[in-house]
Amino acid sequence: MSKKTPQTTETKQPTFVEELLKNGTAVLTAKTRDELAEMVNDIPANVKYGVGAVGFNPDAGVFTIRVDISND
């Protein structure tokens, strides 16, 4: 009988949050501005961060925002 893989209730952090925590900075990319706003909202509440202005890269057709861990 094959062993059942234990289920975990822990939610994995989005990749950009991992990158943010590791490097202190991350550039978030999304197809729409709303999607980008949702991504910013996914940053854990205990992380103090600062954001830049939402930009648009016409070559890639994506919206971007830079997030930095705050030094305050």
Place this chain on the structure above:
Amino acid sequence: MILKGQNFRILVYDTTASKFKCVGMATSCQITQGTNTDDGGTKDDVGMAAKPVVVSQNWSVQVESLNVSDAGAMLTAIKSLTPFTLLWDEVSTTDNQTPEEAAFARTGTAYLNDLTLTFNDRENSAKSLQFAGSGPLSTVSTTPAFEAISAGSYTKGQFVRLFLSSDNTAAPVAVIAAARQLSIHVSMQLESATTKDTPGTWEVQEPVALNYDITTQALVRGNDTITSAVGAKSYADIQTIKETGNPVKWKICNVSGDNQRTAGAVIVSGSVVITQLQTNNPNKANSDYTATLTGYGAYTVGA
């Protein structure tokens, strides 16, 4: 061949990557090297000509860029009063980024002492950085540790707006109605800290104070219902705040929605006092007003 401006770039040392990186989306840069002189003329000199003798040297760098994605990082950097390591050099014509170790290349430590972020309606937003050198400039003899930057994004000014409250306790939820222009200007006051202990002729600077102001320009609306309808600040509201003279809270944020009035991620926030309000009403043209808001205490970067 005469060097073109795109092949003369300012690079900033990224302490996380331990590498120099070009200032992204730069449109121009200016480097100023100055000297202070004492009049060395004495009675021993024949004739009337002055005789300036160099006693100290200073340098500064200004960079203009269309990249405001790092607005939060820059606002934090100027507030944290920490110096940057800068490099200017000729860069390769193949990528306009790779340093070439030109004879005029120099590197040194400088404070970001002036930062202006501009968000104007239907224009690409812009950033102006001014650095004041502190200490010596060194020539560049070996290839500096360098990392290429990736393509940046344009931010249209209408997607970043200023919101105000009516007093210094309420949250700033009312957007400036019919706004056209917005800029925030932060300046760090530096004082010479050069002493007899300082080697060479280069001046050393030390930050002593930080000031900021926000300037917004908007059209004047008559007695219509915009204020009550969307919670916006009109000319009359700004006038009341100005005349009351008390600080109010503000935030500059990313906005969305049909009229770009729905506040999103906060770029920066704080308290201000409105110190100047001017309305312009030329014949056969729209009336507008310009308000200058002077920072009251420290600002907060980000959410």
